[in-house]
Amino acid sequence: MSSTRMTPERESSSPLPVPSPLPQPPVASAADATPASVGAALSPIRDFLSKRGSGSFADNSFAAVMLLCACSIFAIVLFIFVILVVHSRLSLIQFGWKFFTRQAWDPVSGDFGALPFIYGTLATSLLALCMAVPLALGVAIFLTELCPRVLRAPISFLTELLAAIPSVVYGLWAVFVLVPLMRDLIGPFLYKILGWTGFFEGTNFGVGLLTASMILAIMILPIISSLTRDIMNAVPNSQREAVLALGATRWEMIRIGVLRNSRIGIVGAIMLGLGRALGETMAVTMVIGNHPDISKSLFAPGYTLASVIANEFSEATGDLYLSALIEIGLALFLVTIVVNAIARLMVWAVTRNAPARVN
Amino acid sequence: MSTQPLSNQPRPMDFESGSMRRNTARRSATNYFVSGLCILATVLVILPLVAILFYLIYKGASSLNLAFFTHIPAPVGEVGGGMANSIVGSGIVLFLASLMGIPIGIAAGVYLAEFGRGKTLATAVRFTADVLNGVPSIVMGISIYSLIVVQQKHFSALAGGVALAIMMVPTITRTTEEMLATVPHAIREAALGLGVPKWRTAISVSLRTASPGIITGCMLAFARVAGETAPLLFTAFGNQFWSFKLSEPIAALPLQIYVYAISPYDEWHRLAWAGSLVLIVLIMVSVTLVRIFANRGVLKGGS
Amino acid sequence: MKLKVIAAAVLALVTAGANAQNINGAGATFPYPIYSKWFSEYSALHPEVKINYQSIGSGGGIRQVSEGTVDFGASDSPMTNDQLSAAKVKVMHIPTVLGAVVPVYNIPGINKDLNFSGDVIADIYLGKITKWNDSRIAKDNPGANLPDKAILPVYRSDGSGTTFIFTDYLSKVSSGWNSGPGKGASIKWPTGIGQKGNEGVAGMVRQSPFSFGYVELIYAETNKMSFGAVRNASGKFLKASTGGVTAAAAGAAKTMPADYRVSITNAPGADAYPISSFTWLLIPTHSTDANKAKALADFLGWMLDHGEGEAAALTYAPLPKQVQDMVRKSIANVK
Numbered sequence: 001m002s003s004t005r006m007t008p009e010r011e012s013s014s015p016l017p018v019p020s021p022l023p024q025p026p027v028a029s030a031a032d033a034t035p036a037s038v039g040a041a042l043s044p045i046r047d048f049l050s051k052r053g054s055g056s057f058a059d060n061s062f063a064a065v066m067l068l069c070a071c072s073i074f075a076i077v078l079f080i081f082v083i084l085v086v087h088s089r090l091s092l093i094q095f096g097w098k099f100f101t102r103q104a105w106d107p108v109s110g111d112f113g114a115l116p117f118i119y120g121t122l123a124t125s126l127l128a129l130c131m132a133v134p135l136a137l138g139v140a141i142f143l144t145e146l147c148p149r150v151l152r153a154p155i156s157f158l159t160e161l162l163a164a165i166p167s168v169v170y171g172l173w174a175v176f177v178l179v180p181l182m183r184d185l186i187g188p189f190l191y192k193i194l195g196w197t198g199f200f201e202g203t204n205f206g207v208g209l210l211t212a213s214m215i216l217a218i219m220i221l222p223i224i225s226s227l228t229r230d231i232m233n234a235v236p237n238s239q240r241e242a243v244l245a246l247g248a249t250r251w252e253m254i255r256i257g258v259l260r261n262s263r264i265g266i267v268g269a270i271m272l273g274l275g276r277a278l279g280e281t282m283a284v285t286m287v288i289g290n291h292p293d294i295s296k297s298l299f300a301p302g303y304t305l306a307s308v309i310a311n312e313f314s315e316a317t318g319d320l321y322l323s324a325l326i327e328i329g330l331a332l333f334l335v336t337i338v339v340n341a342i343a344r345l346m347v348w349a350v351t352r353n354a355p356a357r358v359n
Numbered sequence: 360m361s362t363q364p365l366s367n368q369p370r371p372m373d374f375e376s377g378s379m380r381r382n383t384a385r386r387s388a389t390n391y392f393v394s395g396l397c398i399l400a401t402v403l404v405i406l407p408l409v410a411i412l413f414y415l416i417y418k419g420a421s422s423l424n425l426a427f428f429t430h431i432p433a434p435v436g437e438v439g440g441g442m443a444n445s446i447v448g449s450g451i452v453l454f455l456a457s458l459m460g461i462p463i464g465i466a467a468g469v470y471l472a473e474f475g476r477g478k479t480l481a482t483a484v485r486f487t488a489d490v491l492n493g494v495p496s497i498v499m500g501i502s503i504y505s506l507i508v509v510q511q512k513h514f515s516a517l518a519g520g521v522a523l524a525i526m527m528v529p530t531i532t533r534t535t536e537e538m539l540a541t542v543p544h545a546i547r548e549a550a551l552g553l554g555v556p557k558w559r560t561a562i563s564v565s566l567r568t569a570s571p572g573i574i575t576g577c578m579l580a581f582a583r584v585a586g587e588t589a590p591l592l593f594t595a596f597g598n599q600f601w602s603f604k605l606s607e608p609i610a611a612l613p614l615q616i617y618v619y620a621i622s623p624y625d626e627w628h629r630l631a632w633a634g635s636l637v638l639i640v641l642i643m644v645s646v647t648l649v650r651i652f653a654n655r656g657v658l659k660g661g662s
Numbered sequence: 663m664k665l666k667v668i669a670a671a672v673l674a675l676v677t678a679g680a681n682a683q684n685i686n687g688a689g690a691t692f693p694y695p696i697y698s699k700w701f702s703e704y705s706a707l708h709p710e711v712k713i714n715y716q717s718i719g720s721g722g723g724i725r726q727v728s729e730g731t732v733d734f735g736a737s738d739s740p741m742t743n744d745q746l747s748a749a750k751v752k753v754m755h756i757p758t759v760l761g762a763v764v765p766v767y768n769i770p771g772i773n774k775d776l777n778f779s780g781d782v783i784a785d786i787y788l789g790k791i792t793k794w795n796d797s798r799i800a801k802d803n804p805g806a807n808l809p810d811k812a813i814l815p816v817y818r819s820d821g822s823g824t825t826f827i828f829t830d831y832l833s834k835v836s837s838g839w840n841s842g843p844g845k846g847a848s849i850k851w852p853t854g855i856g857q858k859g860n861e862g863v864a865g866m867v868r869q870s871p872f873s874f875g876y877v878e879l880i881y882a883e884t885n886k887m888s889f890g891a892v893r894n895a896s897g898k899f900l901k902a903s904t905g906g907v908t909a910a911a912a913g914a915a916k917t918m919p920a921d922y923r924v925s926i927t928n929a930p931g932a933d934a935y936p937i938s939s940f941t942w943l944l945i946p947t948h949s950t951d952a953n954k955a956k957a958l959a960d961f962l963g964w965m966l967d968h969g970e971g972e973a974a975a976l977t978y979a980p981l982p983k984q985v986q987d988m989v990r991k992s993i994a995n996v997k
Contacts, residue, residue, distance in 0.1 A: 062558030063474050069466030070475070070484045073532065076525055077491050080502045087505050106850035107821075108843070138400025146394055155401065162408045164642050166586020168613045169635040172620045173411050176628075179869065203812035205870055207855060218407050225404070249390040272493070279495025281589040282617060290819040290856030301855040306497045306589070311858055313501060314593050315722030315821035317745060317847060322725075326501060333498045340493030344486065434702045435695040435884075512730045512950075513686065596688075599698065600705065600712040607684050608714055621857065623864035623885045 080333065088327035090320055099327060105292040107316070112324035114331060116292035120302035121332075123209055124284065125277040127298070128216035133270055135217075136224035143225075144232045145254050156229070163222035171286035174215045179206040179287060182214075187299060201297040205289075210298040212288040216280055220273040227269035227347070231262045268346030275339040279332060281306040305332040412639075419636025422629040427637075432599050432615070438626055442634050444601045448516070448610035452595055453585055455520025455605070460527030461577050465566075467528065468535025468573075473561045485536070492529040499525055500590035508594060516602070516609035519595030523587060527580040534576025538569040578649045582642045588613040612638050683957045688716045689723020689736030690823045691860040692761055692878045693941045696976045697736065700969050704961055711957050717859060721821015721847040727753055727944045733954055735944035738823025739830075739847050740923035751946040754996075755922045756962065756989055759970070759978040760911050762879045762902035763828050763937040764889040768867050769794060769809060776890040777802040777899040780835030780928070780936065783892070786874060787815050788838060789853035794872060802899070809872070816866045816875035819856025821847040827939040828876045831927040835936075876937075879977045894936040895928050906935030907979040914940075915982035922988075938979075945996055952997065959996040966990055 085092075091099065091112065102113020143156055183206030190210075191200045235258050243257035244250075259266070289301020290311060305328050316322045426441045433440030467484065475481025503522040508514055542565045550560040566573065591597075596608035597615065612634055619631035694717035701713040718726075720737035727735030728749035740755060765778050782798050785791045791798060795808040818825045829845040843849045857866045860877045864885055867875040879902045882889040891899040900906055910929040918924065928936045943962075949955035966989060970980040981989065 058559075059557045062561070063470075066466050066470035066474055066561075069463045070470040070481075070532075072463055073467055073484055073487050073491060073528060076528070077487055077494075079506070080494065080498065083502045083505050084498070104850070107848040108846040108850065135400045135404055138397040139404050142397040142401045146397055155405065158405055158408055161412075161643065161646065162404070164582055164586075164646050165411065166588070166613055166635075166638060166642070168586065168588045168617050168620065169415070169639060170411075172616065172631055172635055173414065175620060175869070177410075177414060183870070203814070205814045205855070205873070207866075207870075221404055249386050251390040251393040252386065254393075275493045279493070279497065281495065281497045285858075286621065290858075291851065291854060303856075306495055309497050309501060310589060310592060311819045311856070312821065312848065313504075315719040315725055315848075317721045317724050317728075317821055319748075326505075329498050329501050332495055336493050336495055336498075337490050340490050341486070343493075344489045434698040437699075508731055509729060514731060596686075597716050598686075598714045599702075600684075600714055602684065602712075602714070604684065608686050608716070618861075621859065621865055622861035623868050623881060623887075624861075 081330075084326055084330040084333060088323045088330050090323035091327045092323075094320060095324075099324070100331065103294065107318070107321050110318065110320050112320070114305070114324075114328055116294050117303050117305045117308050117328060118331070119294045120209065120288065120292075121278055121304040121306070123298075123302065124212045124216055124288070124304060125274055127209070127213035128220060128277050129270060129274055131213065131217035132221045132224055132273060136221050136228060136273070137266070139221075139225040140228035140232055141254055141258075143229050145250065145258065156226070159222045159225055162218075163226070167219070167280060167282040170215055170219055171283035174211065174283060174287045178211060178215060182206045182211045198296060199298050202295070202299050204299040205301075207287050207289040207301060208299050209288065209295075209302045212284045212302070212304070213298075215283050215287060216277045219280060219283065220277050223276055224269050224273040227272060228262075228266050231265035231269060231347070232258055234265075235261045264346050264349050268343045268349075271339055271343030271346065275336050275343060278339065279306055279336050281310050285310050305329075415632065415636055415639060418629075418632035422633040423636065427630070427633050431601060432630075433626075435624070440626075440630070442610075442612065442615055442630060442637075444598065445610040445612045445615040445634065446637065448595070448598065448602065449585070449612040451603070451605075451609060452516055452519045452523060452591070452611055453581065455516065456523035456527055456584060457577070457581060458524075459520065460524035460580065461531060463524075464528045464531025464577075464580070465535050465573060467532040468539065469561055469566065471532065471536040472539030473557075473565060485533070488529040488532045491525075492533070495589075496522075496526060496587050497589040497592075500593045503590065504593035511606075513606065514594065514596035514608040515606050516595055517605045519591050519609065519611065520605075522590040522594050523584040526584050526587065526590065527577075530580035530583065531573075531576050534579065535569070535573050538572030538576065539565050541572070542568045575649045578645045582645045582649070585642055585645075586613055586638060588617050592617075683711045683953060685711065685713045685733045685954055685957060685961075687713060687723075687734040687736060687943075688718050688726050688732045689944070690720040690738050690941055691717040692720070692738045692763075692822075692824045692827075692939075693736065693759060693978065694860070695880045695884070696759060696969075696973060696978050699972065699976065700965060704964060707964075708960075711961070713961065717861070719818070719820035719847075719859060720823030720826065723823075723944060724847075725821070727751070727946065730946070730950075733949065733951075734946070734958060736942065737847075737944055738939055738941040739826030740925075740942060741944065752948060753944050754947050754992065755942040756945055756992060757922050757940040757942050757981055757985060758965065759973045759980060760907045760926075760938060760940050761978050762907050762935050763824055763831075763876050763939070764879050764882050764902045765874065765876055765892065766864065766867050766882050766887045766889045767874045768871055768887070769811075770871050771809070772806065772888070774803075774806055775888065775901060776806060777893070778890045779893045780832060781838075783876075784832045784836035784839040786813055787817070787832070787851065787854060788842060790838075802893075811872045814870055814873040815851075815854030816863050816870075816873050817851050817854050817856055818848075818859070818863055820858050822859075823847060823939075823941065824860055824876065824878055825849065827927060827937060830925055830939075831937045834928045883977050892936050894932075894934055895930050896932045896934075898932055900933070900935050902935050902937070904974050904977060904979040906933060907938040908982070910934035910936070910938040911940070911979065911982055911985075915984050918985055918988060920988075922985075940981075947995060947997075949997065955997050959993050962989070962993045962996065966993075 100114050100118060103115045104111040104113045105116060143152060183204060187204035194200055239257045239261060240253055243253045284304055285307035288304060288307060290303050290307060291301040292303045309325055309329055313325050316325050426439060428441060429443050430441035431444045471481050471485060499522050503518050507518040507521060546564055546568060547560055550564045591611050591614050595611050598608045598610045602609045616631050616634045619627040697715050701715055705712050720739050723735035723737045724741055724745060726732045730751050741753060746753060765783055779802055782791060792812055793810060794813055795810050800808055826845060826847045829849055832839040833845045843852065857863045860881045863875045864877045864881040867873045868885055868887060891901040893899050909931050910926045913929055914924045914926045922942065926938050966986055973980040
């Protein structure tokens with residue numbers, strides 16, 4: 001609509017390229033304003049436009065609002081960090097760095113250390129990765145390289161669904177299905193086969209590090225597999241064709257053409273899965289046993305950073321107890337930030353340069 | 360390519376040699392083996408999902424009844440009761456979260472895509488959003504507790520909404536940005552060339568073109584926070600009665616499922632399964648809607 | 663346009679039920695079954711008053727009422743002097759009912775009630791007794807066919823009044839416990855696995871064969887769990903009952919201090935059940951909202967007149983007569 005009205009104005013202004021002597025109200029950019037400004041007094045359109053105000057004000061304020069919202073993300077992260085530091089200062093001062101290397105967790109005498117929780121978190125997360133990564137890679141390879149076209153959509157839809165199931169529902173399922181299964185079937189089997197390693201010692205009650213790791217593995221599988229799939233899809237087909245043309249089998253094509261090109265991205269996807277596993281709360285809390293202890297046996301109950309907060313935060317009496325819990329939150333926050341940051345950098349490195357890596 | 364090198368091969372019939380044949384056999388065996396492993400992995404992954412879903416439907420459907428949707432929880436140990444207030448409570452908290460999270464998320468995405476191209480600040484925002492996406496929800500819960508609950512001196516639906524809103528922002532921001540990036544520059548240039556101001560272009564042209572994709576992002580974020588329990592433990596807190604006030608503790612479906620799941624009562628276990636089924640169906644519906652929108656988005660973005 | 667609709671919806675949400683009186687409380691899981699019954703009955707009688715009670719544990723009740731984030735707390739461990747002075751609001755204790763903590767176990771094949779001495783229970787949680795057929799358990803249970811299986815001790819992972827009562831008792835009967843973990847709402851457990859709430863512990867013990875835990879009597883009763891008899895101060899093995907709890911409270915009722923903070927574990931008397939306790943509501947003496955305080959005081963009056971009568975049906979013991987009279991006077995201070 002505005003274009004049709006513009007036309008006569010342009011015609012009237014074109015024969016008069018001389019700048020008008022009249023003082024003009026400031027206009028956004030001088031370059032395109034000068035030729036048009038002459039006709040301003042004459043044209044009702046120009047009048048309308050100038051009455052509507054300069055676009056630059058609206059543009060700038062719009063940009064400013066958008067910028068504000070973007071910066072609010074900074075603000076949120078910063079604010080979480082500040083809150084955690086401020087509220088954990090009591091424990092920070094009392095225990096210092098030793099907090100992370102002490103084993104004690106004794107609310108009666110006010111003696112706190114995070115080591116058992118760090119151990120529980122790392123042990124369950126890494127164990128979950130060990131179980132989930134091969135499976136996730138298998139699924140991703142199957143979906144991108146082997147799967148018949150008909151099955152591709154339903155299977156990837158199913159795995160995405162797996163990602164959408166809430167944590168608490170996984171926990172519910174774990175409590176009523178996985179725990180008895182562990183106690184009566186998987187646990188004794190593992191003890192028989194791998195009992196000599198010492199990792200499956202002690203009595204198996206169904207709850208403990210191993211069960212928590214298994215539920216974590218199930219939960220991070222879809223994340224790793226769908227990210228890996230995206231990354232593998234980003235490998236250009238010319239790479240595959242080139243390897244196949246050299247007479248490679250399909251697996252060699254996958255190994256040389258696909259996996260080698262996307263390995264950094266896959267590592268990144270795994271790190272993202274790790275980040276998720278570290279912070280996972282509800283399902284783990286329901287099956288890990290909640291006992292702050294460091295034990296070699298995977299049947300033993302453990303405790304994670306996130307689940308100690310979930311269990312004890314709302315009822316911690318005493319300022320030191322509370323601030324110790326918040327310091328655990330701070331540790332969790334920092335660890336997941338670092339893991340996520342590394343992961344994102346890796347994924348970016350691949351997905352950004354993927355087309356450029358054809359060399 | 361010339362055939363020159365081939366003719367220069369000293370032993371053209373090498374393929375027939377024993378070692379070569381063994382090699383080929385080994386390679387193809389590896390190929391089949393690995394393919395088999397991949398298929399096995401896929402089956403192993405699909406299996407628990409199907410198991411979980413079926414168990415859930417079996418347990419949940421047998422426990423669902425009309426009372427579940429119309430009644431509030433019965434006192435401990437008594438038969439009956441439902442989760443009506445939790446369903447409504449979840450709705451209120453999620454509505455609040457969307458009200459706060461979606462505009463901020465979209466605006467930040469617009470900044471990244473339309474104004475921040477190539478700027479260091481934009482890269483930093485993008486990175487922070489990704490990092491925020493990975494912050495454990497329980498940490499979000501304790502932060503909001505310290506900020507809102509302790510300051511206001513009461514647990515509230517509002518605090519729960521804020522916690523969930525913060526969790527929605529990064530997902531929405533990143534999808535909005537990615538979707539806006541798919542809008543062809545020609546369309547923007549056409550609008551700008553017609554004298555449409557930049558802000559108007561961003562809203563009426565870029566955002567509108569990318570809207571299916573952005574809606575997808577919002578739904579994904581919504582589905583993600585709909586099942587969150589951890590941030591609500593210390594904020595929304597739970598309520599066994601109806602509550603519509605934003606300044607009061609409010610019931611939420613995931614919260615109630617957690618309470619019921621760890622309880623010793625069969626009646627409550629039954630309700631927990633039914634609640635899970637309802638929650639899953641709600642989330643599945645939104646994920647499915649997302650896929651429909653996403654497919655439409657691809658078509659529209661390309662046109 | 664859309665914005666207006668949204669704004670109207672929000673406004674409607676905010677104003678809806680504005681005249682109703684919502685009172686929020688949180689705390690002990692020990693009396694939760696009776697509280698949830700009381701509150702649900704009370705709101706049926708007085709639709710304008712809704713008392714929302716979340717059973718997050720006694721530690722939680724003390725913490726949240728001290729922070730002022732709830733209108734009242736509930737606890738089965740009385741607040742310590744330090745906690746009272748640290749609280750941001752002045753808090754008074756109002757006893758509501760009495761209850762018993764019972765040792766529960768899940769041993770497939772054993773239907774007989776087992777007997778437990780206090781020191782045996784302490785040593786199970788200290789990790790000194792690890793098998794069900796340990797000679798010391800067998801000594802208290804002649805004729806019981808105890809299996810050669812490991813004991814899975816289950817404890818409360820949250821700050822808990824039940825834990826306080828239980829460990830208070832263990833500290834009195836076992837020197838090893840007193841010098842070791844000690845007593846408190848949350849302590850450092852030498853062994854076992856933690857579960858949240860009485861509900862969690864009962865749920866865990868029910869789910870796991872050969873486990874051992876401690877819960878409030880009603881949780882064992884409603885879930886038809888086996889629970890053992892405990893040896894009391896005069897050496898008699900006694901199963902928990904309202905009568906045993908009342909007997910344990912008899913002495914304390916006569917010498918009740920004005921702030922109601924007493925421990926009645928391991929009380930003397932041949933019929934006194936040893937792991938008994940009062941449970942308290944923690945009520946700020948000066949509420950920020952006079953209407954809420956009024957509604958709460960009304961509820962407390964109703965509780966004394968009608969609520970106490972329902973206690974026995976849920977296996978809680980009602981307050982002794984003398985204590986009821988004291989509480990009636992104290993309610994006048996709720997404002």
